[in-house]
Amino acid sequence: MLVxxxxxxxxxxxxxxxxxxxxxxxDVWELWQRAKTLEWDPQTDIPWEDLHPERYSAEQLLxxxxxxxxxxxxxxxxxxxSPALLLRFCLERRxxxxxxxxxxxxxEEGRHAxxxxxxAERLGRYFPQPQNPPTAGAVGTHGVRRMAFDPETSLEGxxxxxxxxxxxxxxxxxxxxxxxxxxxxxxxxMELILRDEVRHIAFGWQCLDAWAPSFxxxxxxxxxxxxxxxxxxVEFRGYRNLWLAIEGGSATPAEIDADRISCEAGxxxxxxxxxxxxxxxxxxxxxxxxxxxxxxLPMFEHPRLGTV
Amino acid sequence: xxxxRLGGYEPDPGEPGLARVSNQPFAxxxxxxxxxxxxxxxxxxxxDDQLDLNLYVSHLQQSKDETVxxxxxxxxxxxxxxxxxxxxxxxxxxxxxxxxxxSAVIDAVHDVLANVILxxxxxxxxxxxxxxxxxxxxxxxxxxxxLGASSAAQERSVLRATIAQVRERFAAWKLELPRxxxxxxxxI
Numbered sequence: 182m183l184v185x186x187x188x189x190x191x192x193x194x195x196x197x198x199x200x201x202x203x204x205x206x207x208d209v210w211e212l213w214q215r216a217k218t219l220e221w222d223p224q225t226d227i228p229w230e231d232l233h234p235e236r237y238s239a240e241q242l243l244x245x246x247x248x249x250x251x252x253x254x255x256x257x258x259x260x261x262x263s264p265a266l267l268l269r270f271c272l273e274r275r276x277x278x279x280x281x282x283x284x285x286x287x288x289e290e291g292r293h294a295x296x297x298x299x300x301a302e303r304l305g306r307y308f309p310q311p312q313n314p315p316t317a318g319a320v321g322t323h324g325v326r327r328m329a330f331d332p333e334t335s336l337e338g339x340x341x342x343x344x345x346x347x348x349x350x351x352x353x354x355x356x357x358x359x360x361x362x363x364x365x366x367x368x369x370x371m372e373l374i375l376r377d378e379v380r381h382i383a384f385g386w387q388c389l390d391a392w393a394p395s396f397x398x399x400x401x402x403x404x405x406x407x408x409x410x411x412x413x414x415v416e417f418r419g420y421r422n423l424w425l426a427i428e429g430g431s432a433t434p435a436e437i438d439a440d441r442i443s444c445e446a447g448x449x450x451x452x453x454x455x456x457x458x459x460x461x462x463x464x465x466x467x468x469x470x471x472x473x474x475x476x477x478l479p480m481f482e483h484p485r486l487g488t489v
Numbered sequence: 490x491x492x493x494r495l496g497g498y499e500p501d502p503g504e505p506g507l508a509r510v511s512n513q514p515f516a517x518x519x520x521x522x523x524x525x526x527x528x529x530x531x532x533x534x535x536x537d538d539q540l541d542l543n544l545y546v547s548h549l550q551q552s553k554d555e556t557v558x559x560x561x562x563x564x565x566x567x568x569x570x571x572x573x574x575x576x577x578x579x580x581x582x583x584x585x586x587x588x589x590x591x592s593a594v595i596d597a598v599h600d601v602l603a604n605v606i607l608x609x610x611x612x613x614x615x616x617x618x619x620x621x622x623x624x625x626x627x628x629x630x631x632x633x634x635x636l637g638a639s640s641a642a643q644e645r646s647v648l649r650a651t652i653a654q655v656r657e658r659f660a661a662w663k664l665e666l667p668r669x670x671x672x673x674x675x676x677i
Contacts, residue, residue, distance in 0.1 A: 184600060186521070192518070192521075193514070193517065195512055195514055195517075196512075197508075198501045198508050199500040199501035200501070201500045267516075268517070330520075
């Protein structure tokens with residue numbers, strides 16, 4: 182297994198030493214410290230007794246089951262992003278602060294997947310796949326694992342697209358809609374996920390802010406390309422919300438409408454009006470935030486959002 | 490933190506032999522399509538993690554310092570879950586493997602045992618003689634002071650017991666781990 186391949190130099194040589202472990206990025210180290218003290222267990226830390234699915238209509242329950250099933254698929258995909266990126270850190274000999282933080286991130290994404298799955302289950306049913314399988318291409322992955330092993334995509338580009346774009350919009354929507362979750366079990370779950378994700382996002386911005394002075398024009402282009410691809414090929418294909426899918430894909434009307442119905446029932450999710458408000462604000466925010474790095478994000482055309 | 494609080498963490502082995510053997514590309518092996526996942530888990534989880542756990546338990550038994558004992562106990566309890574995962578996974582998968590899959594499991598375990606573990610990956614006394622110091626002396630002293638190590642003799646018996654334990658568990662699946670020849674240890 183090892184010897185033959187090592188002799189054939191099939192594996193890249195890894196340089197581990199010297200291995201200094203003192204924090205070189207104190208802000209990131211602090212996030213790692215906080216992550217260790219803010220653990221929670223989906224089985225016991227959500228007030229499941231307050232869920233009361235019997236109080237909702239069949240239509241509302243179906244929508245919420247679909248919404249939380251979709252969240253599960255996304256969170257499940259995120260479980261393997263972190264180890265993929267960890268290996269990239271390892272091969273590029275990135276700072277230990279990053280590696281420590283990402284070990285916890287893996288666990289947190291697993292926790293979010295379990296919690297979202299439990300929520301769908303306890304609302305009556307978890308859907309293990311989209312109703313029309315081709316939709317799986319839109320909602321199943323945003324391609325970060327593939328990017329993690331693509332030498333053409335810089336780590337800075339991956340962080341900017343995954344953390345500062347995909348996770349940022351997710352959390353912006355969560356933040357602006359958590360108050361609509363009138364169901365106490367749902368609200369608590371959203372708050373707990375939000376608490377973890379805020380750290381994930383802070384990590385991305387802190388890294389990129391720290392590295393920005395050393396960005397080359399190529400790094401900047403790489404960030405622009407990766408973020409643009411995340412918006413156009415992932416967000417606008419309905420990865421997070423099928424209502425945003427430009428071509429509609431093969432999602433059923435029930436799937437597309439699930440977020441709105443679930444949200445209006447207080448069971449999590451968001452409405453098209455929320456998207457119309459939050460998405461442009463999100464884009465304006467990251468455009469402004471990335472500008473000092475020399476990053477210019479283009480304007481995006483969307484049939485429902487307009488020019489954003 | 491333990492190294493730091495004992496006065497100083499050493500970031501570099503400073504000895505090429507030790508640096509080489511303690512830096513294995515296991516993360517890349519995990520993504521190697523030629524290595525079935527069962528083979529990887531058998532070699533790294535059932536053999537190497539099991540040895541690591543058994544060594545931690547040995548160090549714990551030799552330790553007198555309460556802080557060190559607490560650290561070792563906590564590490565060992567995590568490691569025990571990792572090992573339990575490996576055996577549970579293999580128990581789930583091995584019975585359904587075909588002859589090729591079974592052979593890959595044995596080859597991987599044999600490879601890691603012969604070329605990684607017996608080369609000194611976990612045990613300094615197994616390194617080539619010129620690569621052992623000052624680390625072996627430091628471990629002996631650490632063991633004598635009860636600060637979280639075992640003597641070479643104690644580690645030798647842990648290693649033999651672990652290999653016997655792994656061989657016995659594999660035998661339950663009718664997998665036979667061949668003997669490995671080692672210059673100092675003989676046939677193991």
